[in-house]
Amino acid sequence: MTTHPSQPFDWRSAVVDPAPLAPEGFRSLVTPTSRGSTTLFERAADLRDDWDAEKSPYTYGLHGTPTVLELGARIARIEQGRHCFITPGGQAAIALIYLAFCGAGDHALLPETAYGPNQGLAGGLMQRLGVEVETYDPMIGAGIAALIRPHTRLVWCESPGSATMEIQDVPAIAAAAHRAGAVVALDNTYAAGVLFDAFAHGVDVTMQALTKYIGGHSDLLLGSVTCRDEAHYRALGEARNFLGMAASPDDCSLALRGLQTLAVRLDQLERSTLEVAQWLAARPEVQTVLHPALPSCPGHEIWRRDFTGSASVFSIVLGPQPGRAQIEAFVDRLRLFKIGYSWGGVTSLVAPYFKLRRTVRPYGDRLVRLNVGLEPAPLLIADLEQALSALA
């Protein structure tokens, strides 16, 4: 505080004095929430603004405060990557990957089962910027080689696919992409970065919506992009800096707390979800259960080969010919399953998917996605049982 003997005390100056007055030496189990745009330098000659936190951390808040860099470092460690950039959301992470690796005249490949807003970005902004994004059958495997062109820069995978849950042969796709020098990116949100070891299966760059399992409580929006290779690190870091993609230290603090309970939540969610999915598979109103751990899911054998567990989101295809109104009545009758997007929190959710664009395995208007939360499985099953009567 400004208490120089020659200067009288001035409260107006005191209220803006940044020097701490509390005793030093506090230690706890919690990562402090460090907010800050300006970071301070000792000398004028030290002033710099550098996105590369590995080289010179803490030059400007945009590049991350200790809370943001702590979250990034912990995600990089559990994914066994080199570096993880935290983004304002999962969709921002997707955009960062496109903008880091693709420019006008480039070609990219995206599974037709990719997260809807990724497809929207591909057909919208990326097309406007001169990047051609072509969709492919997620079950294509090594056959992707036939779609790769001399200017293919980026090959996306998302496994399982959004809503229709196809498990991809990521190692086969990555091998073909690497032969052509393309970067392989994976949306690893379903696996929370831990149920599928992306880098060991040939992926170059992973992203997650931390909004889902890492946050785990439906109270934040964050994303992550993790890489191993130096060239990928530089491309992503520069693009993120150009775009000014800052992440909120407060949200990162919540994500750090969520991360601590990831293992117990995933274990419990896996068990409950399997119980619910297996019960649904035996019901006459349900034609197919699209859950990676059930043989009825396309790519189930690959899931057995490559994944170490399953998560809480899956879909059912209702049969034989329910109308849209009947499906809406079924959804409206559910009490424990709330109607809404997103998943990975503690509450069970339901969303019908009408008019899904799928050329290879169309399910018509009969697909309903479920997210199992932490409610007891027998209660969730009872809820589904009473709601299924709407289809009778």
Ligand SMILES: *Cc1c(COP(=O)(O)O)cnc(C)c1O
């Ligand atoms: C939710 C989700 C995203 C986007 O995450 P936001 O944080 O909501 O922007 C991306 N990919 C998948 C697979 C998702 O489920």
